[in-house]
Amino acid sequence: MAALELLTAVRTRDAYANLALSAILRRYRLHDRDAALATELGYGTLRAQGLLDAVIEECTDRPMSRVEPGLLDALRLGAYQLLRTRIPSHAAVATTVELVRAEAGSRAGGFVNAVLRRVGERDEPGWVAALAPPADEDPVGHSAFAHSHPRWIAQAFADALGRSADPAAELDTALAADDARPAVHLLARPGEITAAELALVTGGEEAPYSPYGVHLPSGSGDIGDIDAVGEGLAIVQDEGSQLVALALTRVPLVGDDAGRWLDLCSGPGGKAALLGGLVAMDGGTLDAIEPSEHRAGLVRRATDGLPVTVHQADGREAPLPDAAFDRVLVDAPCTGLGALRRRPEARWRRQPSDVAGLTALQRQLLTAALRHVRPGGVVAYVTCSPHLAETAGVLATVRRAHPKVEQLDAREYLPGVPDLGDGPTVQLWPHRHGTDxxxxxxxRREE
Ligand SMILES: C[S@@+](CC[C@H](N)C(=O)[O-])C[C@H]1O[C@@H](n2cnc3c(N)ncnc32)[C@H](O)[C@@H]1O
Known part of the structure; x- marks a missing residue:
């Protein structure tokens, strides 16, 4: 029931699944294993929507557009259980039909029963073999279908993966990893708790690459229940986010680091919390920009007690001096294609047409960062997207307009992280690094 409510909230209110889920789990008072099951069913169904819809369409004699949306949610949830969980088929069908009968009457229940019985006639590989484009003719389309990604996103991944010994096989592995349930990663706030201590109190493991990271076992239920987070000792943050922020702090500057750091796109404040904690240790300060009032409030909360000043402003015209900052982070607003595994509904909401508007904004923000950084200082340009237009494309355009900017080899500042390609930029991947x-x-600005 909780999982079905989540699907309805995402469909009707355009809700973010993670926020809606927390509220639903609280309302049903679900904890531990029950919360983990509702999360798995709700998130899993949202992720698999494209694949499930293709199968459901094959099993109904009416067009999908004529299936009542509430029934379609129930069909997706039932089909997910049949194809991607170990829940016995008869139980998956019976509980879904029962739910629908109670809500929509016995005719609707009969329809759902008939469709789900047909869905259950094949397993997931059987449906992929029957419905996906053939792998030898269209490897991108085949992998996109098999791992339930929109084709344009699979193509963006393929483009970003670039050269590889076996591109089709690597794309398949990349999409499979992106479709899997990710472990929750925590940041041990610098100065508050060490990663080793945090691992001990949470039952997690120290992260392989970030000295501040902890990985929790997957299926840990509602992250709101983690005491260390509630007590402000840790925040939820992907290890990849930690690594890119840490890389910025590790680059040697030309001249002294006076500890004036800037986070130009800071909401909701995860990286500002890490940067603020580190700059505080050296007596420095961080200015954090965020135009959205709500998100600026979240940054204030995330950096409470740290030497961080939050400005509610547009990063393109921030009320801050030029040529003044030692280190500037541009964690640009982007399509988020690199964090889809953490936002189960996002892959079906994003559109290729989103990219052009974002790249224009990204170019302007990076240009503003190069204005605020002092000569000899360093700028990190970061996206949680591997889409080439948002990464190499933005970088190339801005660098053409700024010949006095040196591009550094970012791999040097991620010591111990394997498989970083040819540089000088770094692209992390779930299937290679276990990160977003x-x-x-x-x-580096030269003058
Ligand atoms: C990828 S998120 C940043 C995540 C953040 N650094 C963290 O680690 O929590 C991008 C942020 O940029 C903000 N943003 C959007 N337009 C902006 C602009 N013109 N100037 C500065 N920030 C902007 C968005 O509201 C969003 O909070």
């Missing part, structure tokens, strides 16, 4: 697909470029 974060992109990082490091630029």
């Amino acid at each position: 697909a974060m992109f990082l470029a490091l630029l």
